[in-house]
Amino acid sequence: xxxxxxxxxxxxxxxRVDATASSLRATxxxxxxxxxxxxxxxxxxxxxxxxxxxVLDFREVDFSGFQGAEFLQTAQILGVRFGTVRPGVxxxxxxxxxxxxxxxxxMTVQPETGAAQINIxxxxxxxxxxxxxxxxxxxxxxxxxxxxxxPAAPAPALGDGPVIVVLDPGHGxxxxxxxxxxxxxxxLMLAFARELRDTLRRLGGFEVVLTRDDDRFVALERRIAIAxxxxxxxxLSLHADALGPGQGQASGATVYLLDxxxxxxxxxxLAERHDRxxxxxxxxxxxxxxxxxxxxxxxxxxxTGPRAELLAQSLVAGMQQAGGPVNSHPIRRADxxxxxxxxxxxxxxxxxxxxxxxxxxNLTNPEWRLGMAQAIARGIQxxxxxxxxxxxxxxx
Ligand SMILES: [Zn+2]
Numbered sequence: 386x387x388x389x390x391x392x393x394x395x396x397x398x399x400x401r402v403d404a405t406a407s408s409l410r411a412t413x414x415x416x417x418x419x420x421x422x423x424x425x426x427x428x429x430x431x432x433x434x435x436x437x438x439x440v441l442d443f444r445e446v447d448f449s450g451f452q453g454a455e456f457l458q459t460a461q462i463l464g465v466r467f468g469t470v471r472p473g474v475x476x477x478x479x480x481x482x483x484x485x486x487x488x489x490x491x492m493t494v495q496p497e498t499g500a501a502q503i504n505i506x507x508x509x510x511x512x513x514x515x516x517x518x519x520x521x522x523x524x525x526x527x528x529x530x531x532x533x534x535x536p537a538a539p540a541p542a543l544g545d546g547p548v549i550v551v552l553d554p555g556h557g558x559x560x561x562x563x564x565x566x567x568x569x570x571x572x573l574m575l576a577f578a579r580e581l582r583d584t585l586r587r588l589g590g591f592e593v594v595l596t597r598d599d600d601r602f603v604a605l606e607r608r609i610a611i612a613x614x615x616x617x618x619x620x621l622s623l624h625a626d627a628l629g630p631g632q633g634q635a636s637g638a639t640v641y642l643l644d645x646x647x648x649x650x651x652x653x654x655l656a657e658r659h660d661r662x663x664x665x666x667x668x669x670x671x672x673x674x675x676x677x678x679x680x681x682x683x684x685x686x687x688x689t690g691p692r693a694e695l696l697a698q699s700l701v702a703g704m705q706q707a708g709g710p711v712n713s714h715p716i717r718r719a720d721x722x723x724x725x726x727x728x729x730x731x732x733x734x735x736x737x738x739x740x741x742x743x744x745x746x747n748l749t750n751p752e753w754r755l756g757m758a759q760a761i762a763r764g765i766q767x768x769x770x771x772x773x774x775x776x777x778x779x780x781x
Pocket of ligand 1: 555
């Protein structure tokens, strides 16, 4: 992996951003980012590809009062996000409209006031050079110590003890997911995941783990690691996305299975957007598997794939019985990174689409959500029975 210019400097404490003295504007060569901080903090800057973006990490910056819209003064940057990625680490991510690499980056500190200024010059280049110069460096100052999954102890066989279900409320923290009518996907899915957890617990025979139980950012990679740590039998990622203008229409519950190739256009955009929404994590799962790992994962998926398919069918049947509404093509396939645990049957459920007025109304209605939670819980129960029957057939 190649690394773009990366810089770090040692300071401590929490710095505030001076919004009026900070900007991201166009220059002849590309763009210049200026960030004024109340004091120096350890930081680093690098670019990532797919999609191209500039990432700045800090230990630690208070962004309150900072407005992305005022800061951003060039069309070469599509958007800026910032906030806390986990306690002690803040991040600013600028999504680049063109391949811009870090040509120069420095922090200067005024000796009298202690105020610091970061200057980063971005230079336009070609796509190949950008790709070569981009990548994240593993750095103990910034990386999460528990980011790596522990040596995977296999889950106890289904049928021996409780069924371990990992529910993954999509998005969270500085990544709101879809937003419509004052509602956000991250909040609705957190509420729904808690309701589904309660429903499963009431049914009995389930142990339920949430990948997040509050409004925090969790990287896609981390969500999978949590499922491994919990020794999950089954993984459900819960979403309620919105399709933008020109991206087609979608409504009704839809269950997605992992497929690296097959996707209709709307599904492809959805998968891409989810991976892009994870850009704040700095790391994505694409391109990380080497050839050997790929072969091993494919072998594991030969076993897991049909089980995940059966899960999708059971969930759709449960939701149809409960009256849905269910999408007219309820089972789809897409390259969702969060479904890449090779050994855990994983699906992504779009419980509804916030871009559909009917779905939005349903999703914000606690009674409807309870009915949907019961339908999904029954679907999981039916899957356990069907999967055990299949396992019995396989052993014979
Ligand atoms: Zn989503």
